[in-house]
Ligand code: FES
């Protein structure tokens with residue numbers, strides 16, 4: 008864990024939350040972004056940083072199961088919450104079906120958007136296992152990918168829906 | 173046959189870098205951290221153009237936790253960088269020329285301390301007139317941005333006598349095309365980790381498209397031998413040309429050495445927009461004439477490119493555009509004049525397509541307009557002017573002959589999308605709301621690969637049987653998402669009969685790889701193929717002869733296979749399924765052999781014999797059709813369907829090939845419809861992804877059909893041609909033609925302004941269309 012901010016964190020601001028099932032207690036000012044909490048305090052770098060204004064979805068995580076841009080959420084807003092990052096959805100070495108679908112269909116190139124994309128798809132399919140094309144577009148419109156032109160991503164989503172049947 | 177997963181069978185493989193990407197386990201270089209590392213920040217100019225009167229850093233240095241504050245006085249070597257021409261200061265000292273110019277840098281224990289220190293650096297500026305357009309920069313009396321003036325580069329090409337031949341033309345089309353400043357928008361912004369090593373060397377973990385070029389440039393800046401610097405440059409979260417030039421590396425390196433501690437820099441998006449490269453905005457004026465049969469007789473072109481404050485590869489981009497305004501056509505009289513102009517706008521530079529995008533958008537616009545004026549089918553007009561295999565290249569230079577131009581022409585003519593156009597609007601389209609109009613258009617492209625004549629373009633690589641029995645394929649190429657590792661793995665399996673587990677790919681580390689040249693200009697896959705071909709014989713031979721020594725079997729009765737060396741099956745058993753038995757695994761071979769087993773190759777990217785700087789020898793051909801829907805109430809264009817025929821030789825990696833065309837065309841879609849990094853007075857108005865709009869999944873509702881044409885002429889020695897850029901150059905003109913087909917409006921400026929397409933009076937549209945089709 009590389010922590011560049013502890014010295015500025017007042018001792019009283021303890022953030023407690025669960026990340027991928029593990030309880031964490033962190034000394035972070037309440038206004039710290041969840042993105043920093045995850046990447047810098049906890050050291051999980053699968054959650055990516057790109058626009059930091061909630062436009063690209065690279066930093067997407069699940070907060071109590073709901074997709075949230077970690078660059079917009081403040082530490083105090085996730086006090087006590089259950090956070091799931093990309094590192095937390097496989098069971099052991101067994102990939103999550105959405106991860107498998109992305110892998111098999113080649114739903115990525117540089118891979119920088121992939122963690123956020125996978126989590127958005129997972130959240131969608133958890134909610135609606137057989138979504139229409141419109142629902143898919145709606146659910147993924149906050150996840151930008153510059154490499155693929157979304158062709159592989161659409162194929163991966165279709166495959167993930169099949170795998171879930 | 174169209175390219176897809178089903179049709180590719182076992183060649184559609186899971187990428188070796190895939191598991192790390194879908195699990196988030198792969199650490200990008202901007203994810204790295206080191207114990208005790210500092211955070212680095214760069215102070216950039218608030219002004220697009222100003223003189224620097226004084227820089228004071230005392231207060232910044234006093235901030236607790238600050239370990240280094242650097243200015244131009246602290247650059248031990250050359251205070252300048254640039255791949256082609258070193259005219260960009262690492263730290264400005266007398267003048268700033270754009271809002272991304274660096275004046276100072278700090279490293280501190282925490283981001284907060286670094287930010288505080290940055291805010292305490294005092295710089296006195298005297299603002300200067302802002303040259304925010306090429307016109308202003310070229311005007312009489314304009315201040316000179318560089319000692320050589322405000323022209324970075326001027327070039328031309330002449331053939332025949334256009335002036336004379338315009339008189340013989342039945343139709344002459346004159347138009348000026350305007351293209352936007354496009355941002356690469358790689359999702360991973362620039363950054364990296366810079367580590368001073370105990371032995372005095374420096375390790376640079378930072379994305380780039382050519383690690384050895386970064387090493388050379390850093391050695392100049394740091395005033396240290398290249399051998400003191402190690403550059404680790406992959407994996408990369410997207411580049412598209414944008415990380416080819418140095419970005420944060422000089423600052424990270426200088427700060428780390430000054431502070432004696434690891435330094436991390438990771439640009440915010442806003443800083444990335446402000447300092448980073450963009451696609452050159454160009455204004456291209458064309459006058460093109462044809463006879464009554466549609467044969468183009470004369471073509472005159474003027475290109476003005478806004479290159480921003482410094483060179484990087486602006487001159488090379490201009491050369492490329494100059495070559496590509498002529499296209500796959502036989503034009504007997506040509507006159508091209510091009511200039512790339514320094515301004516106080518943002519940096520322009522290398523970007524997928526490399527000036528071909530702008531040139532081809534304009535050229536194809538001319539071809540469609542001529543067809544319209546003459547009442548000739550636009551695709552037929554292209555056939556009448558099409559180049560022949562043995563014709564010289566666009567600049568009159570000898571090129572590798574292929575049938576590519578004719579092949580892609582034919583494929584498109586037979587495509588369902590083009591047949592739909594020739595046969596009129598199908599039933600389902602007519603039922604749409606009457607203000608929704610659909611149209612289909614096409615474009616025809618040849619696009620050069622490699623850096624061209626006059627620019628060092630080395631290639632090569634190494635194969636080694638490593639001590640642990642892995643076959644190492646060692647190349648100086650970079651993985652920025654294109655699938656280079658996957659392509660190389662498949663190539664090794666198919667060339668030698670290895671299985672994936674036998675092979676270890678080693679790239680992106682200047683300490684261990686040979687200089688294979690840059691991963692740019694659609695060259696890496698071609699060069700991998702050529703390298704592997706060169707090494708196939710010698711490497712196979714040395715593996716087999718070592719195996720022969722150890723097993724006692726003659727080498728000519730041994731073969732390579734999955735996992736190890738096999739005995740050749742008996743001739744009479746060949747018809748059965750006796751594949752022979754494995755005699756020796758690669759691991760056994762490695763542990764028992766005494767001789768090192770390796771092969772190496774080094775060569776130069778093939779170039780034309782012409783002396784013309786930048787002229788290409790290998791080309792990829794493509795024909796693109798697009799179907800769009802225009803809402804005439806809003807003026808919005810939606811892309812419904814695309815078809816790409818691509819003649820680039822054999823498909824090395826089906827998933828990668830499809831991905832390159834799909835991804836390239838997505839960038840072209842953005843360039844055509846929404847993307848523009850707007851500037852006013854030398855300042856960006858679009859600072860982040862809320863106002864700079866790249867395509868989302870919703871804009872990609874339509875089908876993308878990709879038809880690779882793999883045949884090459886017999887005896888062709890060059891193998892697969894590049895496909896990294898071809899997908900990004902043809903879609904814009906195809907969409908422009910489709911818009912014209914839908915609503916009768918000629919597009920001349922990108923991104924398409926919806927206002928131009930709103931509410932076309934019905935009677936006018938009908939009259940125009942009848943005249944033109
Ligand atoms: S980094 Fe959070 S949405 Fe872009």
Ligand code: FES
Nearest residue numbers: 116118152153154
């Ligand atoms: S794979 Fe590169 S941004 Fe999506």
